[in-house]
Amino acid sequence: xxxxxxxxxxxxxxVFFQTTYGQxxxxxxxxxxxxxxxxxxxxxxxxDKLISLYKKSIYSKIPDEEIINEAIKIxxxxxxINGLADSYNRKGLTARYENNYTESVSYHKRALNLLSxxxxxxLKIKCxxxxxxTYRKLNLEKEAFNVYFExxxxxxxxxxxxxxxxxxxxxxxxxxxTKEYDxxxxxxxxxxxxxxARNNPRGQxxxxxxxxxxxxxxxxxxxxxxxxxxxxxxxxxFKRKESEAIQYNLLGLLFQNKxxxxxxxxxxKRAIPIFTNSNNLRYLSNTLINxxxxxxxxGNSDKAxxxxxxxxxxxKNIKSKENIILGYNALVNYYTLTKNYEKALFAYKLATTFxxxxxxxxxxxxxxxxxxxxETAKKDEQIQKLANEKILxxxxxxxxxxxxxxxxIIGFLIVSVLGYLMYLYRRNSDLEIENKNSELxxxxxxxxxxxxxxxxxxxxxxxxxxEYGLSKREIEVFNHITQGLSNDEIAEKMFVSxxxxxxxxxxxxxxLDVKNRIxxxxxxxxx
Numbered sequence: 300x301x302x303x304x305x306x307x308x309x310x311x312x313x314v315f316f317q318t319t320y321g322q323x324x325x326x327x328x329x330x331x332x333x334x335x336x337x338x339x340x341x342x343x344x345x346x347d348k349l350i351s352l353y354k355k356s357i358y359s360k361i362p363d364e365e366i367i368n369e370a371i372k373i374x375x376x377x378x379x380i381n382g383l384a385d386s387y388n389r390k391g392l393t394a395r396y397e398n399n400y401t402e403s404v405s406y407h408k409r410a411l412n413l414l415s416x417x418x419x420x421x422l423k424i425k426c427x428x429x430x431x432x433t434y435r436k437l438n439l440e441k442e443a444f445n446v447y448f449e450x451x452x453x454x455x456x457x458x459x460x461x462x463x464x465x466x467x468x469x470x471x472x473x474x475x476x477t478k479e480y481d482x483x484x485x486x487x488x489x490x491x492x493x494x495x496a497r498n499n500p501r502g503q504x505x506x507x508x509x510x511x512x513x514x515x516x517x518x519x520x521x522x523x524x525x526x527x528x529x530x531x532x533x534x535x536x537f538k539r540k541e542s543e544a545i546q547y548n549l550l551g552l553l554f555q556n557k558x559x560x561x562x563x564x565x566x567x568k569r570a571i572p573i574f575t576n577s578n579n580l581r582y583l584s585n586t587l588i589n590x591x592x593x594x595x596x597x598g599n600s601d602k603a604x605x606x607x608x609x610x611x612x613x614x615k616n617i618k619s620k621e622n623i624i625l626g627y628n629a630l631v632n633y634y635t636l637t638k639n640y641e642k643a644l645f646a647y648k649l650a651t652t653f654x655x656x657x658x659x660x661x662x663x664x665x666x667x668x669x670x671x672x673x674e675t676a677k678k679d680e681q682i683q684k685l686a687n688e689k690i691l692x693x694x695x696x697x698x699x700x701x702x703x704x705x706x707x708i709i710g711f712l713i714v715s716v717l718g719y720l721m722y723l724y725r726r727n728s729d730l731e732i733e734n735k736n737s738e739l740x741x742x743x744x745x746x747x748x749x750x751x752x753x754x755x756x757x758x759x760x761x762x763x764x765x766e767y768g769l770s771k772r773e774i775e776v777f778n779h780i781t782q783g784l785s786n787d788e789i790a791e792k793m794f795v796s797x798x799x800x801x802x803x804x805x806x807x808x809x810x811l812d813v814k815n816r817i818x819x820x821x822x823x824x825x826x
Contacts, residue, residue, distance in 0.1 A: 326361045333366055341373050346382035349373070353389060362393060381422060384413040388426045395433050398580065398617040403433040424453050424462045431469045438620055440473050447473065464493045464502055471509055480513045487513065504533040504542060508549065515553050523553055544573035548586055560593040567593070584613035584622045592629050595636065604633055624650050767810045776803040777823070780816055 332352055339345050349370035356363045367386050374383035391406030407430040414423045427450035434443035447469040454462035467490040474483035487509045494502030511526030527549050534543040547570035554563035567590045574583040587610030594603035611626030613619075627650035634643035769777065779789040790800045813819045 324355060324359050326363075329356050329359065329361060329363060329366075333363070333369075337369065341377050343377070343379050343382060346370050346374050346377075346379055346386075350382070350385055350389060357393065357396075364393075367393075380413055381417055381419050384410040384417065384419075384426070385422060387413070388422070388429060391426075391433070392429055395429075395436065398436075400433050400436045400618070404430065404437070407433060420453055420457050421459060421462070424450050424457065424459065424466075427453070428462065428465045428469060431466075435469070435472060435476065438476070440476055443469065443473050460493055460497055461499075464490050464497070464499075467493070468502075468505060468509065475509070475513065475516070478516070480517050484510065484513050500533050500537055501539065501542075504530045504537075504539070507533070508542075508546060512549055515549065515556065518556070520553060520557055524550075527553065540573050541577045541579060544570040544577075544579075545582060547573075548582055548589075551586070551589060555589060555593060558596070560596045564590055564593045580613045580617045581619050581622065584610040584617070584619060585625065586610070587613070588622065588626045588629050592632070595629070595633055600633065600637055603629075607633060769807060769810055773803050773807050773810075776800060777807055777819070780804070780807075781820055781823075 329352065333349075336345060336348055336352065349366055353363065353366040353370065356366060367389055371383060371386045373379070374386060387406045388410040391403045391410065394400070394403035394406060407426055410426045411423065411430070414426065417423065427446045431443045431447040431450065434440075434446065447466050451463060451466035451470070454460075454466055467486045471483045471486035471490065474480070474486065487506050491503060491506035491510065494506055507526050508530035511523045511530060514520075514523035514526060527546055531543065531546040531550070534540075534546055547566045551563045551566035551570070554560075554566065557563075567586045570586050571583065574580075574586060587606045589610075591603045591606030591610060594600070594606060607626055607629045611623065611630070614622035614626055627646050630646040631643050631650065634640070634646060775793065776789060779792060784792070786797055786800045786804070790797045793800070807819060808814065811819050811822050813822055
């Protein structure tokens, strides 16, 4: 009884935890729920709750890898493929947040491998979109295109507008990376219409921001300013601080391009504390380097150097190719203005050769990652095979038991029904034979009687049929009918075809308003 009470309490607690999912929890609360979940029997429901708890720890900024690893361990034990795929997809997202893009790709691809035979289309779409984001971070545009378009195709077939919007947004961003701005604008505008229909302010904000960024690159600064301010309004209204900082960053770039450096720096400085608090090193490095460039244009070379070097170091730490190149180019300008041409040349060489060094490093990691993926893929295949075998085994066991019961019941019912049907059949057969004999005797008696009457009356006079409008030919046919002749015999006597006789008989029935010969004869005899 005590164990049952504790279990009910735990379930109530978990329900409460799920309903308050939007709130932040302390590490103590997360640990408490994790401890209680661990003692529950292994099941798919337990895995799902562990994954939800891990997500909560991420949102609360206290990620606990032990939680997701426990979900993976249990999923492997009970061969829960979807749980295993969801866990690896979640680890891929975490790796991306930590700027470990190569590891992120590996986890997402492993999740997709597990989902290759799954019916969970929505989870597969999430994995594809997540993998697309990571490929973009690695500047692998071709790979990102492939997964985004696959996600878009599945999302449209599945009619999941949220996933469609995410895929369109990703494709648009790739076209920004490849500087195909008109194509990017097409996808972002499609995305914006979907977000309007979904009444999703956050999605609308992303779309407006992206459209504003495109106009910025196209040097349509007035249009860019309008869209970026619309996006900024939404971020402030719904209090999304990191998105607000991104709008400040873009507005800083806009005014830098317009050569309004003081105004540009003001927007960039508004973004710094927000990026620092959220540990967004990619945007923070970009912001610091651009502030350095502004200071350089204004003439504050010392401040320029400090900001550029700090931003460049952040970019190197997270392997951000575009920011590293931006930083080295900024140093080229700095050393040129300070007349240190040797260092300016060195920075220029680094800027032009760094791309290759990143590609080489990425290739090496890719080889290692591929080896790991090959080994884990074999393990995943074994898990999937065991999972399928387990499902088949359980289904077969249930099926055999159910078959025995069903066969027994069906057998009994069939025997009972067949016995009853045989009884009814014999009874009905006897009754039908009796009825047929009775009808036949009655029919013969009537024919005999009518023939007798017909003999007595001989041929029926023409006057008898005046009120019915029968023709002479029809009267002649009718007289033959009263004599008991068949259609063939009547046709032979009258030297006409059988079809002609049938037509005459049909007309007779119609005019006398009867259905057969007996009714016709009766009607005429009553005249």
